[in-house]
Amino acid sequence: MNLFYVPNISGERFVLEKxxxxxxxxxxxxxxxxxxxxxxGKGHIFTCAIEEAHPAACSLTVMEKKPGNDLRDxxxxxxxxxxxxxxxxxxxxxxxxxxxxxxIFPFFSEHSERTSxxxxxxxxxxxxxxxxxxxxxxPVSLGPSRLRTxxxxxxxxHTINLMNET
Numbered sequence: 001m002n003l004f005y006v007p008n009i010s011g012e013r014f015v016l017e018k019x020x021x022x023x024x025x026x027x028x029x030x031x032x033x034x035x036x037x038x039x040x041g042k043g044h045i046f047t048c049a050i051e052e053a054h055p056a057a058c059s060l061t062v063m064e065k066k067p068g069n070d071l072r073d074x075x076x077x078x079x080x081x082x083x084x085x086x087x088x089x090x091x092x093x094x095x096x097x098x099x100x101x102x103x104i105f106p107f108f109s110e111h112s113e114r115t116s117x118x119x120x121x122x123x124x125x126x127x128x129x130x131x132x133x134x135x136x137x138x139p140v141s142l143g144p145s146r147l148r149t150x151x152x153x154x155x156x157x158h159t160i161n162l163m164n165e166t
Contacts, residue, residue, distance in 0.1 A: 006046075032052065076103075082112070086117070088150050092149070097126055101157050
């Protein structure tokens with residue numbers, strides 16, 4: 001199932017942004033009347049019918065709204081400093097989003113090797129991972145091992161996922 005992202009769905013009819021419209025109409029060759037699935041990134045999946053299949057502004061009508069696979073007892077928020085090699089941080093964002101982290105807060109500390117990030121690029125990585133996966137603050141210890149930043153964050157995600165399965 002292809003899943004598309006629309007952050008603020010209000011009402012029963014809406015128009016997709018150009019990138020998503022182009023993907024649906026040109027790449028997937030969807031036409032008027034076809035069904036597509038949309039997420040709002042807040043745990044909802046919308047089943048929609050294409051009303052107008054225009055590659056610059058595809059319009060949809062909501063047929064059904066249901067909760068996604070986000071019925072977990074424990075939510076996870078991570079504050080992780082961006083790494084010197086931004087590709088490693090992007091990998092962490094992608095993987096942690098796919099396995100179910102709820103919030104990620106980048107921060108810069110005294111020992112941060114990177115002093116800036118490109119939020120729009122990181123947002124694209126997150127949205128892509130969210131579409132791929134369809135899916136308070138409590139400090140925890142990950143044990144005595146010395147882990148790289150992105151590895152520690154992934155271990156934390158995995159630990160919370162295990163807690164959610166019991």
